[in-house]
Amino acid sequence: MDLLGIYLNDHLAGSTVGTNRARYLARATRGTPTGEVLEPIAREIAQDRRSLLDIMARLGVQARQYKVLAGRTAELAGRLKSNGRLVRRSPLTTVVELEFLRLGVEGKAAGWRTLRPLAETDERLDPRQLDQLLERADRQLRTLEELRFRRSQEVFRGPG
DSSP states (O other): OHHHHHHHHHHHHHHHHHHHHHHHHHHHTTTSHHHHHHHHHHHHHHHHHHHHHHHHHHTTOOOOHHHHHHHHHHHHHHTTSOOSOSSSOOHHHHHHHHHHHHHHHHHHHHHHHHHHHHTTTOTTSOHHHHHHHHHHHHHHHHHHHHHHHHHHHHHHHOOO
16 A cells, blocks of 8 residues: 555646646647637646545545645746747747647556556546546547647748
8 A cells, every 4th residue: 555655646636737747738728729729628626636635535545745745836837948039928938838738648547457457456446437537648648749739830831
């Protein structure tokens, strides 16, 4: 259980980063076609984080606040990256952030896939819930990849 606790707390830290980044990106793209698609995904990512906390509670795994704080700090630091612009967002920023979100959702899905076999023998885990979380992660991955690809083509091809 100690190793599972460490594993789940690492996922909680990643989930904190992903939740904050998804909200930030949804706000930054509000009023655009990308923003319209990202807003519900950002809400779902926040819901998935709450699901992780619920699963941890059912398993008796305490959330380690220092890992949550480290996740928040890492996400804020990630906003300071150089994007070739001093004041406003670069067109490249959205591409990179979509890639980052996609990687985060893939990590989240890996966590759900790790827990799913455990649900067969541990009644504290709900196999249906994990199946639903996996299905949602798969849908999020497809949507984020579509957005990322479309935006990258717009940025790198430029005006035709």
